[in-house]
Amino acid sequence: MASSRDDFIIAIRSAFLKKSTQQKFSLLTLVFLSIFIIILSSLDLKVIRFLKIGISEVVYRSSFVVSIPENLLKSTVYEISEYSTFFKDYKKTKEELDELKSNSVSSEIIQFENKELKELINDYVSSSNKILAKIIVDHDSPFLKSIIINKGSKDNIKIGTNIYDQAYLVGRVIEVNYKTSRVLLLSDLNSNVPVTIAPQNIQAIITGAGDNFGSIRYIKDSFPENFRDESIAYTSGTGAIFKSGIPIGKIILDDEVTDGKLKVRFYSDFSQLKYVFAEVIVKEEIDSIKKTSNNNENNEIKPIDAKIKILEDELNIFEQTNTKFREENENLKTQINSLNEQISTFEEKITSQKKEINQFDIDKKELKFLRLNLEHGHKCRKSFFNSKGFSVGSKEYKECVLTKGRENG
Amino acid sequence: MAKLTTKGTFSKLYSWFPIILLFISVLNEFDFNYLNLDFFSFNFPFILIFFFTLKDFKHFDFFLVFLAGLINDTVVGLPLGISSLSYTLICIATSYFRNITIRPNLIKDWFYFLLVVCLLNSINFTILNLFFSYNLVLMSYLVNTFFTFIFYIIFVYFFKYYLKGAND
Numbered sequence A: 001m002a003s004s005r006d007d008f009i010i011a012i013r014s015a016f017l018k019k020s021t022q023q024k025f026s027l028l029t030l031v032f033l034s035i036f037i038i039i040l041s042s043l044d045l046k047v048i049r050f051l052k053i054g055i056s057e058v059v060y061r062s063s064f065v066v067s068i069p070e071n072l073l074k075s076t077v078y079e080i081s082e083y084s085t086f087f088k089d090y091k092k093t094k095e096e097l098d099e100l101k102s103n104s105v106s107s108e109i110i111q112f113e114n115k116e117l118k119e120l121i122n123d124y125v126s127s128s129n130k131i132l133a134k135i136i137v138d139h140d141s142p143f144l145k146s147i148i149i150n151k152g153s154k155d156n157i158k159i160g161t162n163i164y165d166q167a168y169l170v171g172r173v174i175e176v177n178y179k180t181s182r183v184l185l186l187s188d189l190n191s192n193v194p195v196t197i198a199p200q201n202i203q204a205i206i207t208g209a210g211d212n213f214g215s216i217r218y219i220k221d222s223f224p225e226n227f228r229d230e231s232i233a234y235t236s237g238t239g240a241i242f243k244s245g246i247p248i249g250k251i252i253l254d255d256e257v258t259d260g261k262l263k264v265r266f267y268s269d270f271s272q273l274k275y276v277f278a279e280v281i282v283k284e285e286i287d288s289i290k291k292t293s294n295n296n297e298n299n300e301i302k303p304i305d306a307k308i309k310i311l312e313d314e315l316n317i318f319e320q321t322n323t324k325f326r327e328e329n330e331n332l333k334t335q336i337n338s339l340n341e342q343i344s345t346f347e348e349k350i351t352s353q354k355k356e357i358n359q360f361d362i363d364k365k366e367l368k369f370l371r372l373n374l375e376h377g378h379k380c381r382k383s384f385f386n387s388k389g390f391s392v393g394s395k396e397y398k399e400c401v402l403t404k405g406r407e408n409g
Numbered sequence B: 001m002a003k004l005t006t007k008g009t010f011s012k013l014y015s016w017f018p019i020i021l022l023f024i025s026v027l028n029e030f031d032f033n034y035l036n037l038d039f040f041s042f043n044f045p046f047i048l049i050f051f052f053t054l055k056d057f058k059h060f061d062f063f064l065v066f067l068a069g070l071i072n073d074t075v076v077g078l079p080l081g082i083s084s085l086s087y088t089l090i091c092i093a094t095s096y097f098r099n100i101t102i103r104p105n106l107i108k109d110w111f112y113f114l115l116v117v118c119l120l121n122s123i124n125f126t127i128l129n130l131f132f133s134y135n136l137v138l139m140s141y142l143v144n145t146f147f148t149f150i151f152y153i154i155f156v157y158f159f160k161y162y163l164k165g166a167n168d
Helices: A002-017 A027-042 A046-066 A068-084 A086-121 A286-297 A303-380 A395-402 B002-015 B017-028 B044-054 B062-076 B082-100 B106-131 B138-167
Strands: A124-137 A146-149 A162-165 A168-176 A181-185 A192-198 A202-208 A213-217 A232-235 A247-252 A263-266 A275-285
Touching: A002 A027, A002 B082, A027 A046, A027 B062, A027 B082, A046 A068, A046 A124, A046 A146, A046 B017, A046 B062, A068 A086, A086 A303, A146 A168, A146 A275, A192 A213, A192 A247, A213 A247, A303 A395, B002 B017, B002 B138, B017 B044, B017 B062, B017 B138, B044 B062, B044 B082, B044 B106, B044 B138, B062 B082, B082 B106, B106 B138
Parallel strands: A168 A247
Antiparallel strands: A124 A146, A124 A275, A146 A181, A162 A168, A162 A275, A168 A181, A192 A202, A192 A232, A202 A213, A213 A263, A232 A247, A247 A263
16 A cells, blocks of 8 residues: 555656656746746736737737648638628628618718717817728637737727727727737627617627627516517627727527527627728817817817808718718619519519410310210210200200210210 | 758658647647537647657657747737646646556557546636636537547547657
């Protein structure tokens, strides 16, 4: 018993401390070093942060280079699958584009109003500028859903910067290096986004579920009954982590997909992201804006002039809106006309088909009569031997044949 | 002479191949995730480190394995040191197993590997969840452990083939 315990201790000691000729460090040293690094990385020291940024910069670039073959393979797989659904996607995109065109008009007005109201409430205007960023590392880890983009503190990216795919939210920055940043995707389990569900106007939190769906949490049990398929979830702006009004995804009520839970299908496919937009927000003091605008114009502008200018701009927007609505009206009229034409064509078709059906019925009856006539005609025909018969062609003869000559035969 | 030099470079590259493969795999996360199979994932570095440290391969430096762990943490976005600790613990486990084994057996190695992977994934999960408050799906870890276990036997075949070439 004692010897087996000794053997165990010897084996363990040897495993921890013995290093072969090639090894520079014993494993025990490396274990302690690892634990030391874990503790250091949990402490938010400035030196460690800079060191981490340096390591991240080098490692992300190296990872990008090493991942080239895999990315090539990945894109080939995607392109093949994409090709098969190309036409379907094209039609869907076209419809979406039409819808977006009409939405952009109203959003222009809202933006203008928003800006005006902000100017009234605050002493600053936050102007956002979206910069294009390339995804350099996207490993789609099963545990953590994050991507690395090629923009960092050099490009004014900060922790919390919102990241978009087109107009849809995909995540926010959680780690900033000098020329790279890590973005936590909405699909990550650690991602929580305050949202508003339209048109029901219900406030909730969307949490990542590790795939292309998000779970809706923190809502009353009775609320889900109000949800419709295709209800839209967009950021509510609560907590000021995300900007308000950014579309995230659509509510899905299909039980096969959701397993009875409330889920949102994200608009963006996070596995297919190649480029994203980072929204850099710059706060400008209104006074300074006014000063610069004054300098530019080289004239003293009175408040009333500024108001007139704003009204003129508003008028311009309304005119543009009107033109667009008119265009849309005309388009709709053309569509109605073409639909009416289609309806009349269909009606004509229906009438001709009805005629054909009637003719077919008549032909069918005639055929039946001829067949029965061949079989039972002799029973109904008036002849020397059949004095009770009828003359061929008469109504009685026809009836007699159709009843297979039973009454008279 | 030139021919000899080329041969020398090639044999050096060949002998350092496992460690190069380890660095490529941590930088690239070689795990077929782009196939988009639900939950499917396996930990290739675990297999690689376990096999070559078990065989006491002379070019498999522990310090380089430790560095690979740091790189893996940076790429995946985990707190620095987690993977290094896991990789070093694999080295310790294999070293212990080598010391107590008189007659090596593939099946025994395989099941010992399962035990080690279960233990390491549990340690990882515990540290990330308790100390760093990460939300993680336990199912992903279980499936990852299962596939890593299954894939071990497949990769061992290739690695043995490689070792045979390296010994020749």
